[in-house]
Amino acid sequence: MKNTSLRKIVVTISLLMPVGYAGIATAHDQSGSLGISAAATDMYLVTCSDFGDGSGTTEHLYLQISGFGPGLKVSAQVFKDGKALNSTAGVVVGKGLNGGDGDYTVTVNKSAAGNATYGISYHCESKSGGHTDTTIRQLLPDR
């Protein structure tokens, strides 16, 4: 009887954990598309800030991009306070931009003409790797 209850608790927790992670992932994922023009660029503003719960201030913004399009590569650039780095779909960067709390400008573009779709995963993180408050808003739909 005791074992059955324990099993139920374990199963319930196991089912709830992926739901929780999915919630976090959804909150820090952004999908979009780029029009045919080779110059097409989407632009976002990601704001990192301290939750105020003792988890600390932001050290860096981590960003990874995935994307598809015929004969082209999709890339994203992160820019803040005179510092920038680039990330291209399919290439592991493993590096965030150290900009502290504040607004990071993110641009998404592609290497040639043609329609493309993309997804970006972004996380404001403290020095210890914990998440800090992360919000995003789009500044410029592609042309």
Add this chain to the structure above:
Amino acid sequence: MKTISLKNKIVAVLLLVIAGHAGFAFAFSMVGSKTIIRTTAVVTPPPSTPPLSSEFSHTGQLGPDAWVTDIWTVDCPVNTVRLDTQVYDKSPAVGPLLSVQAINIRGGKEPAANSTDPGNGDEAPSPLVSITGSAGRFFVLIDKTSAGLKIYTVNIACKNLAGEALAGTKATLTQDDN
């Protein structure tokens, strides 16, 4: 006899005058022909964007890591309505593709654009792209699609309403990821 002679002289003078006018007329028609030739020459469209002088060209280098990015901080003078840029990939033929992005974080109608050079090591640049914006600060980023060293030349020009590159364009390499 004297009258006939006088008549002959008058007729001769008239003929010469007419011939003279015809000569002028011919000369004018030649001028007209030249004009036509010039008009024909204009039919060939001039390049939409004349090459920029060297004061708007800058060279740089990107290090081997895939994420490296050069930043050119650009200050545009009064009368600026847009910023134009394009990049020349001067690297050997094999390697990642090189791109340039123009960004105006102050906002505007078209405040960001990308241009990628499709060929490495050739003389052809990436397409010329423009973003809108007034006098003040813009940023131009240079990056690449994967790991590999890159050598480049980037053209950066603030332009006025007439499309003229402004001499007061000031571009400074503020992040040098070589």
